[in-house]
Amino acid sequence: MNKLRVALIYNAFTDAQPDEKADTGSLHYLRQMIRGIARGLRARRHQVTVMPLAGDLSVLQRRLDRLRPDVVFNQYDDVVHGALYEMRVAAFIRMLGYPLTGSPALALGLSRDKYMSLSLLKGAGLPTPPSTALIERLRDLDEHKWTFPLIVHAAQEHAGIGLDRNSVVETRTALRDKAREVLKTYKQPALVQRFLKGREFNVGLVGGRTLRAMPLAEVDYSRLPRTIPPIMSYAAKWVATSVEYKRTAIICPARVDADLAALINRTAIKAFRAVGGWGYGRVDIRLDENGEPIILEVNCNPCLDSGMGLARAADRAGLAYPDLLQAIVKAAFEGPPYDMHLPIFKTAGEGRPLGR
Ligand SMILES: Nc1ncnc2c1ncn2[C@@H]1O[C@H](COP(=O)(O)OP(=O)(O)O)[C@@H](O)[C@H]1O
Numbered sequence: 001m002n003k004l005r006v007a008l009i010y011n012a013f014t015d016a017q018p019d020e021k022a023d024t025g026s027l028h029y030l031r032q033m034i035r036g037i038a039r040g041l042r043a044r045r046h047q048v049t050v051m052p053l054a055g056d057l058s059v060l061q062r063r064l065d066r067l068r069p070d071v072v073f074n075q076y077d078d079v080v081h082g083a084l085y086e087m088r089v090a091a092f093i094r095m096l097g098y099p100l101t102g103s104p105a106l107a108l109g110l111s112r113d114k115y116m117s118l119s120l121l122k123g124a125g126l127p128t129p130p131s132t133a134l135i136e137r138l139r140d141l142d143e144h145k146w147t148f149p150l151i152v153h154a155a156q157e158h159a160g161i162g163l164d165r166n167s168v169v170e171t172r173t174a175l176r177d178k179a180r181e182v183l184k185t186y187k188q189p190a191l192v193q194r195f196l197k198g199r200e201f202n203v204g205l206v207g208g209r210t211l212r213a214m215p216l217a218e219v220d221y222s223r224l225p226r227t228i229p230p231i232m233s234y235a236a237k238w239v240a241t242s243v244e245y246k247r248t249a250i251i252c253p254a255r256v257d258a259d260l261a262a263l264i265n266r267t268a269i270k271a272f273r274a275v276g277g278w279g280y281g282r283v284d285i286r287l288d289e290n291g292e293p294i295i296l297e298v299n300c301n302p303c304l305d306s307g308m309g310l311a312r313a314a315d316r317a318g319l320a321y322p323d324l325l326q327a328i329v330k331a332a333f334e335g336p337p338y339d340m341h342l343p344i345f346k347t348a349g350e351g352r353p354l355g356r
């Protein structure tokens with residue numbers, strides 16, 4: 001691929017960001033990751049301009065119009081609870097006429113709404129957790145016959161937000177308490193579903209028209225004290241000083257039977273395609289009591305930090321960090337099926353027409 005002009009955009013809105021040293025979800029770490037992405041793209045000879053976005057889209061529009069990038073590398077991530085701004089920013093960039101990395105607006109919005117995306121996956125005949133229910137008011141809890149244990153999520157969050165030691169519940173009282181907390185704290189519905197106790201896997205996916213599964217990663221909870229539920233909670237994901245973080249390990253490549261790995265990969269690819277994901281993604285899967293893979297969620301535009309998550313899995317497949325970023329840029333020009341090149345602003349960049 002030729003040398004391209006790349007605009008690397010990220011969310012620099014600060015108010016809602018936790019900014020403690022031990023919290024690797026903080027703005028400090030985000031900036032570090034953005035610098036790493038810029039370095040990785042420059043290693044492939046692209047000309048990178050980093051553009052923080054802190055609320056005013058018209059400023060971004062002007063900067064893009066001046067730069068006229070060949071492609072916008074999207075690292076815009078919501079930080080406001082329950083917000084679906086990721087999809088708005090993605091739609092805006094495409095309306096301006098610039099090719100955009102990762103998933104289109106529709107997939108970003110859909111995958112952030114866990115109930116909607118799980119309903120869609122279920123409708124498409126894919127395996128989802130049993131008893132998945134949306135709780136908009138506490139009295140909705142009375143409409144179901146529950147089989148415990150259950151897990152209670154905030155329905156529109158990601159990155160472990162809202163998940164803690166009390167999220168897996170064994171009794172009606174604990175269920176009610178946690179659902180009440182979610183409704184109150186996150187001001188959004190709670191999502192309740194059967195807690196699956198089996199092994200947990202992450203499937204990294206890379207590519208546009210040709211989507212490739214990276215070597216499987218397994219979440220290893222075996223060193224976690226029995227009093228802490230084996231889940232990827234906020235602490236396990238981000239808080240380096242917590243027991244959850246220190247005692248949860250990722251094994252990549254996972255030690256898993258080839259037939260099971262193939263089934264997990266096929267399931268993940270179908271799920272990513274079903275929500276309209278593109279370019280790169282990560283599907284979280286857990287085995288049920290019969291050893292069947294069940295989809296927990298599809299992550300469109302998952303974290304791209306080097307050495308972790310998708311980047312680690314890609315590395316195990318021989319895709320070094322700059323190669324992974326290059327594959328993501330390449331996919332942006334292949335264009336998701338319903339994402340036409342149709343700029344609707346007069347001043348919009350010509351960009352580059354998507355390759356269809
Ligand atoms: N139905 C479930 N059964 C068992 N564990 C679950 C279930 N749903 C979520 N989890 C656990 O919680 C973690 C986070 O849930 P997930 O749906 O992936 O949301 P997030 O967007 O916060 O990553 C998962 O990685 C898994 O460990």
Ligand SMILES: [Mg+2]
Nearest residue numbers: 159160284297
């Ligand atoms: Mg997840």
